Amino acid sequence: MNQAAPRTPQALDIEQVRRDFPALNQSVNGKPLVYLDNAASAQKPQAVLDAMDQYYRESHSNVHRGAHTLGDRATMAFEGARDTVRGFLNANSISEIVWVRGATEGINLIANGFYDRLGPEDEILISHMEHHANIVPWQMLAQKTGATLKVIAVTDEGELDQDSFREQLSERTAVFAITQVSNTLGTINPVTEMVAAAKEAGAFTVVDGAQAVPHMSVDVQALGCDFLVFSSHKVFGPTGIGVVYGREELMHEWPVYQTGGEMIHRVSFEGTSFQNSPYRFEAGTPAIAEAVGLGEAIRYLDGLGRDAIEAAEKTLQQRVNEWTADFPGLHPIGTSSNKVPVLSFTLDGLHPSDVGTLLDQQGVAIRTGHHCTMPLMERFGVPGTARASFAFYNTVEEVDTFFQGLQKIQRLFAE
Ligand SMILES: Cc1ncc(COP(=O)(O)O)c(C=O)c1O
Numbered sequence: 001m002n003q004a005a006p007r008t009p010q011a012l013d014i015e016q017v018r019r020d021f022p023a024l025n026q027s028v029n030g031k032p033l034v035y036l037d038n039a040a041s042a043q044k045p046q047a048v049l050d051a052m053d054q055y056y057r058e059s060h061s062n063v064h065r066g067a068h069t070l071g072d073r074a075t076m077a078f079e080g081a082r083d084t085v086r087g088f089l090n091a092n093s094i095s096e097i098v099w100v101r102g103a104t105e106g107i108n109l110i111a112n113g114f115y116d117r118l119g120p121e122d123e124i125l126i127s128h129m130e131h132h133a134n135i136v137p138w139q140m141l142a143q144k145t146g147a148t149l150k151v152i153a154v155t156d157e158g159e160l161d162q163d164s165f166r167e168q169l170s171e172r173t174a175v176f177a178i179t180q181v182s183n184t185l186g187t188i189n190p191v192t193e194m195v196a197a198a199k200e201a202g203a204f205t206v207v208d209g210a211q212a213v214p215h216m217s218v219d220v221q222a223l224g225c226d227f228l229v230f231s232s233h234k235v236f237g238p239t240g241i242g243v244v245y246g247r248e249e250l251m252h253e254w255p256v257y258q259t260g261g262e263m264i265h266r267v268s269f270e271g272t273s274f275q276n277s278p279y280r281f282e283a284g285t286p287a288i289a290e291a292v293g294l295g296e297a298i299r300y301l302d303g304l305g306r307d308a309i310e311a312a313e314k315t316l317q318q319r320v321n322e323w324t325a326d327f328p329g330l331h332p333i334g335t336s337s338n339k340v341p342v343l344s345f346t347l348d349g350l351h352p353s354d355v356g357t358l359l360d361q362q363g364v365a366i367r368t369g370h371h372c373t374m375p376l377m378e379r380f381g382v383p384g385t386a387r388a389s390f391a392f393y394n395t396v397e398e399v400d401t402f403f404q405g406l407q408k409i410q411r412l413f414a415e
Contacts, residue, residue, distance in 0.1 A: 012304060012312045017393050020045040024393060031363025034398045039183050039342055039389030040367050041233045042214060048237060051296035052289045063288055078288050081295030085243055088298045090219040095248045098278040099286050102242035103210040104133040106229030109244055109257040109281060110206055111137040114175060120146030122174035127152040127160055128379050129182045132372040134208045138177055154379055158185035158334030165194060173203040180212035184371045185334025186342030195225050210234055215313060215340040217306045220245050232290065237297035241290035251277030258283040312392040317341040319399040329410060333380050341390035349413060352386040362405045
């Protein structure tokens with residue numbers, strides 16, 4: 001019998017990979033740049049820059065309307081990128097893939113569809129670790145419809161409290177909206193199981209995949225969710241574009257979000273009918289070059305291999321763990337054993353923004369503040385944290401440089 005050998009992921013040649021990212025190969029403040037702000041926005045490979053450049057040089061026109069060759073080329077590139085995203089998420093059909101500006105706009109588009117569906121008897125269930133983008137649209141919806149916003153508690157380790165989830169999930173839960181990975185803590189949530197329970201209770205399910213897609217394969221069919229959103233710029237694509245995945249049965253009927261050109265079927269002064277999904281949600285001229293860039297970013301990731309990316313990130317996480325296991329004065333926030341390489345922390349006697357500024361002087365870029373998770377900061381009793389967030393193109397030496405940088409800062413303040 002001819003059995004296929006088990007596939008072992010080819011380890012990434014990190015130095016080679018780094019040459020693909022022009023922004024990584026520069027000095028900042030006289031020091032080689034160590035870019036550890038990937039959860040905020042990731043750097044772009046040359047392939048993405050080239051694809052966008054080539055699109056503008058050779059194929060640019062408006063989409064879906066050209067009676068000419070460039071119009072056809074632009075439409076092919078734009079719709080081809082949509083199909084690439086469909087494959088990336090393992091969605092069934094391109095009707096399920098809507099272009100938006102990013103995860104934030106995506107959640108607003110989904111929430112907008114609930115304004116006529118919810119009433120005072122309904123509940124919306126989110127968690128204490130959500131990004132503001134997955135809090136405020138639901139809060140507005142609750143205020144407008146009289147529905148109640150319920151919040152799943154977070155444990156001291158920075159995991160979702162499953163007892164709190166079970167206690168609050170009921171047949172009143174109309175919407176369950178949850179992040180797959182926490183941008184602040186790095187925690188990977190057991191979203192598949194929670195989505196299944198929420199569906200069983202009769203809720204619509206929304207997954208914020210913004211921090212998951214850069215780190216792991218996300219399969220919407222395996223997740224079983226009704227909706228999922230992500231932003232291109234966190235997954236090594238350009239800014240200005242993101243994606244809503246929505247199950248096809250829902251999407252053709254989902255209330256339109258913005259109205260105008262392109263999204264209509266027929267317009268008269270008596271009334272207007274709309275296209276099917278995805279076009280019913282895409283009013284006006286879309287971000288064409290950005291879609292092309294995102295498609296290329298996905299191809300680039302596929303070329304590296306998701307397994308190889310995950311293996312490289314595990315190595316980084318291990319190195320971070322070795323350092324934090326014995327680092328006097330450093331307090332990690334979010335200590336789940338199931339996390340992506342994100343380290344939020346405080347340093348005794350130092351304000352997070354000072355830590356950020358002093359690291360920047362050493363060429364190390366991190367983010368400081370509340371990370372758009374103010375309720376989570378309150379939960380942990382801190383006004384903000386310093387956050388180092390890693391991507392597959394970071395090296396173990398960069399992890400060391402970062403922690404040695406923190407040691408230098410501590411020494412400076414001890415004097
Ligand atoms: C978990 C999560 N959700 C949503 C967003 C919002 O993404 P964007 O600002 O690209 O719309 C972010 C951005 O940091 C995020 O980390």
